[in-house]
Amino acid sequence: MELGANDLPYRLPIHPNLVHLTIGLFVIAIAFDIAGALFPFERRLFRFLALPVTRSGLHDVGWYNLLACCLISFFTVAAGFVEMQLADPLPGITSSFAMGSTATMLWHGAVGVALLFAIVLMTVWRGFQRFRWRREMGRQVQWSYLLVGLLVFALMAWHGTLGAQLGVEFGVHVTASQLLGEGASLREALP
Template structure:
């Protein structure tokens, strides 16, 4: 835990080791993941639209190919914008973390190494999201603006690969909460030897 940061900002930390009741980073992570996954899935759906058209016709669903790409584009922009806040809150909460030093995760990593890898990974993923958004924007507004298929196959493959990276990165984050109990109220109270029944009433 960064005591200097706490003193400088005059923070009053709660039972979970944060100045607010619910950790913000995990909440924003779910929003980031949801937006990015939807973006890639809808771009894939738009790309495969000629195959899907008979299904939509059979189900009497009015579907326009460009609409799939619109959803993909705007969700990607949203994911990238939200990720700036996700990373910012993540680093703030990591600075206030006070994990036990004698634990190991399922991957054999200490809390310190897990936090380091998760933090660096967050910055790298933010950069990747920005790069993907620029790449997607160039396809939408310049390179493929006059074609029915708005995205390149290489872009879709990159998106699927990033989903795999997000899974590994998210697992590191899950280790911080589930195995090390970072900013988990009950875990923090147990670590401090406090009476949970009294403090959580």
């Protein structure tokens, strides 16, 4: 198989793009569910700003973003494992977490799978809240669900830091850096 400048069979890594989509969808889902849960306190602000916002509308945004996040996460993890198998990290470097490249990749992969599992469980939990347990209530989400969502945020932050270390400190799949190192111009290095 012919590998490009980033050690992948395609020009740009797919995993980082899907990661940012996954994180964005999850953050929006939890943020809108928090806004929906706190709606009675925010109602005056929305009315003052002349925004036609309803509690159910906020919860709808939360639900559909979490559902999309769940579906995209499978592709994110799959792309991550494909790209991890083709990674060629810089040897002899220790990260700011005092880990080598192999340990960082293993932790990043393991936490990625754990996050996928957590997102799927949260989507099922959110679905039961929306369609079974709380469908007749104004606030569709339980406070415990929101707390778990915030804990998943923290896990995502640590996981993202490990992924950033793979790119920045170990040079894994950094296309522009690889091309510039091979003598390409800046115009050729950027898509």
